Amino acid sequence: MDATAQLPQGLEEKHKLATRWFHWINFPILSLMIASGMFIYWAYDPYRVGLGSITLFHFFPDWFYNVTQVGHKLNLGMAIHFALAWIFALNGVAYVLYTAISGEWRELVPEKKSFREAALVAMHDMGFKVALPPQGRYNAAQRITYTLIVFMGALSLVTGLAIYKPAQLNSLLALLGGYEWARWEHFWLTMGYVGFFGIHIGQVIKAGWANFRSMVCGYDIAATKEVGHGA
Amino acid sequence: MEPKNIKLTPQQEIERRTRRSFMVMGGGALVGTAGLATLLSGAPEGDIPPGLRKILGFNESVVRTALYSNDHLVQTYPASAIGKQKVNGDVGIDTDLDMAAWKLEVVPYRATAPALQLTMDDVKSLPRHEETIDFKCVEGWSTVSQFAGARLSDFTAKFAPGSAEAPCVGMRTPDSEYYVSIDGPSAMHPQTLLAWEMNGNPLEEDHGAPLRLVIPVKYGIKNIKRIGRIEYTAQPTKDYWQERGYDWYSGL
Numbered sequence: 001m002d003a004t005a006q007l008p009q010g011l012e013e014k015h016k017l018a019t020r021w022f023h024w025i026n027f028p029i030l031s032l033m034i035a036s037g038m039f040i041y042w043a044y045d046p047y048r049v050g051l052g053s054i055t056l057f058h059f060f061p062d063w064f065y066n067v068t069q070v071g072h073k074l075n076l077g078m079a080i081h082f083a084l085a086w087i088f089a090l091n092g093v094a095y096v097l098y099t100a101i102s103g104e105w106r107e108l109v110p111e112k113k114s115f116r117e118a119a120l121v122a123m124h125d126m127g128f129k130v131a132l133p134p135q136g137r138y139n140a141a142q143r144i145t146y147t148l149i150v151f152m153g154a155l156s157l158v159t160g161l162a163i164y165k166p167a168q169l170n171s172l173l174a175l176l177g178g179y180e181w182a183r184w185e186h187f188w189l190t191m192g193y194v195g196f197f198g199i200h201i202g203q204v205i206k207a208g209w210a211n212f213r214s215m216v217c218g219y220d221i222a223a224t225k226e227v228g229h230g231a
Numbered sequence: 232m233e234p235k236n237i238k239l240t241p242q243q244e245i246e247r248r249t250r251r252s253f254m255v256m257g258g259g260a261l262v263g264t265a266g267l268a269t270l271l272s273g274a275p276e277g278d279i280p281p282g283l284r285k286i287l288g289f290n291e292s293v294v295r296t297a298l299y300s301n302d303h304l305v306q307t308y309p310a311s312a313i314g315k316q317k318v319n320g321d322v323g324i325d326t327d328l329d330m331a332a333w334k335l336e337v338v339p340y341r342a343t344a345p346a347l348q349l350t351m352d353d354v355k356s357l358p359r360h361e362e363t364i365d366f367k368c369v370e371g372w373s374t375v376s377q378f379a380g381a382r383l384s385d386f387t388a389k390f391a392p393g394s395a396e397a398p399c400v401g402m403r404t405p406d407s408e409y410y411v412s413i414d415g416p417s418a419m420h421p422q423t424l425l426a427w428e429m430n431g432n433p434l435e436e437d438h439g440a441p442l443r444l445v446i447p448v449k450y451g452i453k454n455i456k457r458i459g460r461i462e463y464t465a466q467p468t469k470d471y472w473q474e475r476g477y478d479w480y481s482g483l
Contacts, residue, residue: 010241011248024256028263044371074370075476079283082290082478083270166367167305167448167483168298174306179365179373213245217252221241 012222014137014214016104022095023215029087032080034190038070039077047187059187085160092153107137109147114140125206149196152189159186278476291480299482301420305447308363312375313430318437319368322471323409324457328436333405333459335442339391340463347390351441354425357381357389362422362447367483369450369472378445380426384419387463394463395419401468402444405459412470415463417448417482425458450481 015023042065048058065071099105110118117133117140124130125141132139138146162173162182176182204212214220239247270282277284335354337347363377387394400418403410417423424445427434434440439456446453452472462468473479 009244011245020252024259028260032267040371044368046372076279076283078369078478079279079287079476083283083286086286165294165298165483168294168300168303170303170306179367183371213249216256217245217248219245219248221245 010222011219013218014220015218016102017218018098018102019095019104020215020218022091022098025087025091026095029084029091030193032084033088034193035070036077036080036084037190038068039073040081041187042070042072042077043074047184059191082164085157088153089157092150092157096150096154108143110140110143114143117141118144125203145196149193152192156186156189159183159189275476277474277479287478287480291478291482294480294482295414295416299416301416303448305364305422305483308365308375310363310377310431313363313377314375316376316430316438317372317374319451320409320456321437323404323406323455324436324439325408326406328440328457330441333441335458336460337390338460338462340394340397340465342463346460349390351427353390354381354386354442355427357385360424361428362424362445364422364445364447366445366447366454367450369452369477369481377430378424378426379428380424380442380445382421383423383425383444383446384421386425387419391461391463397463397465399464399467401460401462401464402455402458403460403469404455404457407459409455409471410469411444411453411455412464412468412473412479413446413449413453414480414482417446420446420448422447448483450483452477453481 041059045059049056050058070077099108113133120130120133121139121141124132158172159176159182162169162176163179163186166173166179166182173179173182176185210220270286271280273281275281333351335349335351337349339347358381359379360382361377361379363375365373366376367373383400384395396415398415399412400415401410401412422445426439426443426445427441429435429438434443436457439458442458443456444454444458467473467479470479472481
């Protein structure tokens with residue numbers, strides 16, 4: 001790849017090369033972790049949304065298992081999960097280290113004003129006519145979400161390790177509330193990614209081609225930026 | 232490569248970069264897909280692809296080197312925590328137990344003499360230990376149960392002296408229908424029992440009477456019921472669930 005030191009004229013750098021690599025490696029790996037995780041979850045699938053004897057939704061109904069064909073693959077699921085977990089973990093740890101060392105974290109972590117601004121962004125995105133606050137590389141809602149998702153990733157790794165070796169990681173397991181809670185946490189973090197994915201894809205489609213392209217090539221045309229959105 | 236002296240418009244420049252990035256991504260996707268295909272291809276080794284089997288082995292060596300210790304005990308519970316009991320698995324115990332015919336064969340490490348033949352009285356002559364532990368099934372559920380019996384390490388010291396150093400311990404049911412192979416350190420873990428009591432009562436047939444293995448540092452699949460033979464070996468021996476695609480180590 002080009003040295004990014006020389007910014008081509010008329011272009012504006014949006015995403016660093018490293019960030020793009022981390023992102024695009026994580027996407028397929030996390031997808032495969034979720035798929036193999038489903039193979040594992042199927043063998044014991046107690047979670048639901050409901051209260052007492054009323055179940056609103058059971059994870060997962062038979063039709064879902066029939067459509068996805070995730071059943072009867074516990075052995076394969078465990079083997080794939082514990083193989084790709086290495087890539088998921090190494091990529092995640094490398095990303096956090098990179099963000100910390102490069103200083104990129106400053107553009108990523110929420111600020112004091114982010115929570116109020118995020119509400120404005122959310123209202124704007126839902127179609128309300130509110131003025132958007134000036135934004136850096138990431139708007140307030142993105143700062144909160146992208147930071148949260150990194151913490152979730154770390155928690156997935158920690159809860160996963162605790163379920164994987166509960167006897168050897170006894171104290172870690174206790175910290176997470178024990179074996180059954182750790183599995184519950186691991187599951188709901190995963191559901192969190194699925195929810196995030198849905199919203200993320202929606203936002204990407206809404207933001208349009210130039211935004212998507214910037215996550216691929218790293219740049220956008222400087223002239224296309226709106227007043228008030230500049231980095 | 233574009234000649235350096237031709238100045239591209241920003242639009243041309245970004246198109247060039249996007250094309251190149253997509254090519255790199257396509258290359259990456261190809262490499263990734265090829266890697267995954269390699270991982271999943273080949274004649275299955277114990278019902279899963281050999282690549283995955285290798286990684287399970289690698290994970291095992293990492294855990295055994297960096298994490299496992301016989302000083303790491305599993306959590307124990309008060310008797311009041313004993314939960315709803317579940318019976319899972321009847322391979323090797325689906326015929327009625329014939330106590331008159333039952334005996335425990337023991338083959339020490341590097342044995343030259345014929346196998347020892349032990350009775351329940353022999354086993355019960357060892358110090359009795361009781362533990363209430365969370366029994367974890369490979370399926371994902373777990374149940375708190377209380378077991379009592381002799382430590383396998385005590386058993387080994389008395390009936391197979393010198394075998395504590397064996398790299399592996401193999402066990403099987405009298406009919407040889409169910410069989411497990413366990414790494415030596417886990418077998419010698421202080422919470423690994425040869426149990427004859429469960430939740431304060433003599434072990435029931437469904438749960439592995441007269442003698443079963445309780446090894447809480449392993450998934451339930453290693454906790455073999457109705458043991459008929461114990462063998463201390465240099466190499467892993469046949470393992471029922473390893474043959475069916477599960478991790479040979481299956482350590483917790």
